[in-house]
Amino acid sequence: MSGTYSNEPMLDMFIFETSQLIEQLEQIILASEKETGFNSHAINDIFRIMHTIKGSSAMMMFNDISTVSHAIEDIFYFLREENPENIDCSKLSDLVLEAVDYIKDEVDKIKAGEDTSNNPSELIETLKEFLANLKSENKSISLEIKEQPKEKPQYYISPDKTASNNYKHTYKAVIYFDEGCEMENIRAYTIIHNIKDITSDYHFFPMDIIDNDESCEVIRKEGFQIYFKTDKSYEEMHEFFMQTIFLRDLELTELEDDEYKKIAETKETEVEEIKVLSSEPIKVPKLDDEEKIVIDKSRQTAISSQSFISVSVTKLDQLMDLVGEMVVAEAMVIQNPDLQGLELDNFQKAARQLNKITNEIQDVVMSIRMVALSATFLKMHRIVRDMSRKLNKEVELEIIGEDTEVDKNIIEHISDPLMHLVRNAIDHGIEPRKERLAKAKEAKGTVTLEAKNAGNDVLVMVKDDGRGLDKSKIYKKAKEKGLVFKNEDEMTDREIFNLILVPGFSTKANVSEFSGRGVGMDVVARNIESVGGSIIVDSQLDKGTIITMKIPLTLAIIDGMIIKVGKSSYTIPTISIKESFRPKQEDIITDPDGREMIMVRGQCYPILRLHNFYKIHTDVTSFTDGIFIMVEEDEKSLCIFVDELLGQQQVVVKALPNYIQKYRKIKGLAGCTLLGDGSISLILDVGELIKL
Amino acid sequence: MKRILIVDDAAFMRLAIRKALEKNNFEVVGEAANGLEAVKKYIELKPDAVTLDITMEEMTGIDALRVILRSDPNAKVIMISAMGQEAMVREALINGAKSFIVKPFKDEQVIKVLNQVLEM
Structure with missing residues (x-):
């Protein structure tokens, strides 16, 4: 990491914002996939997100992330500008998701303080290849576009050539920019842009500063040369050039008129076509339309943009702790043994008021910490997509009640279990297409995520309409493994189903890539128990399984x-x-x-x-x-x-x-x-x- | 103390610029996350200078620049650009941006550009 930006708040902000953007990006891709293609809105958004990540990661010197996001940005830049027709959308989604995973991974490593040594060169190669293919497959369009710049003026010259003889002085200026200031050609352009106010008779080298980015190299090595005539004095011109930003060196010399002519002539013969700058139309925005937009939109955004601030979770934790202390302190005062047996009417009144307010504060602090489950639920789209592709099962994810809120700390604890349950549902629950059709079920399986409030608990349910749990199979398996001691008929259905939560239980003989990798339902159960929750398993053979996680609203x-x-x-x-x-x-x-x-x-x-x-x-x-x-x-x-x-x-x-x-x-x-x-x-x- | 408005859709970038400015005795009077907000804040706060990102939602930096300059022809706007945006920087300069900074930047570069623009 860079020495300049190793300060923590920057890193925190980088991690926070990048993770958010990546999540957003993932959602856009998945949504686009459903619509079977990227609409212009999505393309714009993806471009912007990648552009932002590229910039931030470059600032933080995470160059790998920066190059990967740059490669994606390039692809979407092409899509945005050229609007090509032949796009392999599914491959593009795969590629972007691969990049998303890469960046996620790197950010996780940064978070954990590990080395980000994963070399993305292979991924970048694939991305570049994809862009190259895209360009060649849509040649007809891109060629047209590419030819355009050639028509652009290569050489600017004053429109008013007759006036040139009237100028008193002739100068040559060579300008060198600071190293690493970037975009030297545009900086040179700025000078030319400004010099127009002083003279209309000027020539410069390199000439193709606008269209050819390689002119940067020339300017870096040889400086930017301007020959011009003007009425201004040497001092005035010196001052003019000294205003240039990132100016490292200036060589300003007065020339003889003859020398200037010679240069002007040679330059002119080199250029076949001379175009006049001022004849180029400069875009003038339409006043009325734009201003209308400003007024219309500003109302909406002004409200939403100012009513939120982001606060670090540690501060909220602190606040929560303090409120906790306050509740205790309040009890210490009101139930103080010194007060026992005393008649304190006024004190009691004040105490009740204090009690009311502490309760309110507690509720507010609690509600601040509440986060909707929607982000956690939305993440599951990706898992469903990846799994249904790999396992060749058609699965739809249905989400109900994603607005339900739980404590921030709890959300972190249920994300992994939820992921595991969804995987299980698709892998073990949903049957392959043929089997489903044979059972007269719809070919497409459905996994439903549902959340709802129930008293002081939140219920999070993962339902599938798959094959359901086989009671006797589970019992037999548990018996073999020595996990049960009762007879099957002595146990309730629920007790038998709950056996799958016992450590060391796994019904599937062949462990697939996704679920059942040794960490099984027992880990899920333990995770949920660690936040004071519990798991309830319900199932009906051939109808499906419902796994309910009962989670307390808050721990504190x-x-x-x-x-x-x-x-x-x-x-x-x-x-x-x-x-x-x-x-x-x-x-x-x-x-x-x-x-x-x-x-x-x-x-x-x-x-x-x-x-x-x-x-x-x-x-x-x-x-x-x-x-x-x-x-x-x-x-x-x-x-x-x-x-x-x-x-x-x-x-x-x-x-x-x-x-x-x-x-x-x-x-x-x-x-x-x-x-x-x-x-x-x-x-x-x-x-x-x-x-x- | 010179009053600066920072416009960038990335909170990270705003923080980076803010840090650079505050370390060097500039006052950051406001931040905006898109072009529309930028225009509103500019009119409301009348800062001495604006750092304006190009790629943003709602209204791009270039459009925001035009509107800002229409409300205040003497506005001192510095574009924040990235490699590969040469064409847009050029458009911004034609439209009246005073200067530009290229991401990734160093603190000194930001300060240098600001000082020079403020002296104009």
Whole structure:
């Protein structure tokens, strides 16, 4: 990377913007593919995106990215300018997508701080070859265009030749530009453009500064030479040239009239055709039309452009942390032990107001962090496209509810699982065309991505109308691998389907390129569980499979019931609690193994003594002295026995220290939180406790 | 302190130019991401100079240049161009752009061009 631009904000911005553009580009390509061709809008957009990436990456000295994007830019420049008829659109899409992948890869490496050493020369070769082919296949058009420049004037001379004799002085100027200032020919052109105000009698060399980019080289080596006559003094002319930007050196000398004539003559004989500059029409914009556009469009863009700012996620994380601290601090003040037993009417009033505002702040901060799932969903188009091509299956992707929002942190965690599920659906779910027709299904398979809100959770579903899961096959497989211990008829459908989430399970004997590469559904399940979510598998043979990911809206703050066991306090997420009750001794059943259960309304539920489980000393060991909390998750229930309930409160979830999480492997804990009195409360992971 | 308006559709480029300017005691009075915004901001802010990208959505730099110059014939507009855009730079210069910078650029180049244009 460059020494000049190694500062982080620039790099961050580069990575952020390039990734966004690349994603946008991918969507354009996929959309164009559906329309079977690139319309002019798409071509323009792709050109612009590639142009931007080329510029930014060149600034950051990522030359490989810059050359790749340049090659694509060239192709689309050609498409835009020449509008050729014979385009191999599918090959072009493939090529652009290949380039997209390359750039994505490089950006990922840059992000990870790795070396970007992947050589794109092969890709660039293919791109250039493609452009060359495109040009030759559409020769008739491009030739016409190419011939045009030849007609353009090669040599500019003053229209008013008679006036030349009246000028007092004759000069020769040789101008050298700074090294690396680029576009020397255009810079030379600027001088000629300006000198017209001073004289109408001038000649310059090299002559073809406009049409021939190679004239840059000549100017670099030999300088840009101008011969001219004028009434201005040497000092005035010197000052005129000194204004030139990126001027490295100027040689200005006064000439004799004869010398000038000689030069003028030789130059003139060299040029067959002399064209007059001022006769060339200069485009004058139509006033009315354009201004109308400005007014019409500016209204729309002004609103959209100013109402958004981008903020780094770390700042939002900080804000979230602070709000969390504030919620805790608020509890510390309002529930302060010093206040107990006091009558504080005014204080209570103020406290309620404070509580209301903190709740509102919390909601707002939360909503700031919410991101729509649409970007994540749209990414799946690419996967569906690639897979259906490779596997030769016709698959359509349907997206429902992509506006549904979840916390930014959670989005990052579900992107990979989602990708895996979509791959699975196409690879294992959707049948090949023949098989589908034999089953009287539509030849084209459908994969549906759906998202919706359900209370404090978001449900993300991947549905397919494929062959569905075969219960007995799954059971047999699990049995062979020693993953089940129950009989098949003792298990519910859902329990059997859930076996595919168990580590070490994979039904397909031959592992295809896309899915089942060792990382299977168990990894998906683990990913989702890591953000406090769960997976539900539903399927009907020959009808299809629905895999639902249940994900919490946010991780940071939950409603919790604070309970007490001995001297410790625990928090149970209110959302999992069904009820709490004081049991009657006669409802308790003990089975021969000594396991305790309780009958509630004719149903039998297992009991978990929390003090036994975490080995806490407490005086409350008899069921009649304490209280039961019935919790439920995934349609399974458990009664937790605790000493007493302390109250309900919003708590800020903090991650458990690594020591407890990884080394001690203490089960059943989702995290911890600080209570109002400053003590620590452990948050129970209900799902895990039920599975025990 | 001279007041500059930066126009570029790439946020990265705007940042790059902003950094270069702020390091050298210029005031960046505004940023615009397309030609239309550029025209609006120019009229609203009346900056001492504008750096204007050529390839943009909504309205290209060249069109924006024309409209800006119509509203203020003395506007000091510097085009930000890339290699391969010679023809467009030339068109911009004919239409009244004061100078141009070629991407990728160095900070010193931006400052040099700006100083010279501002002295004009």
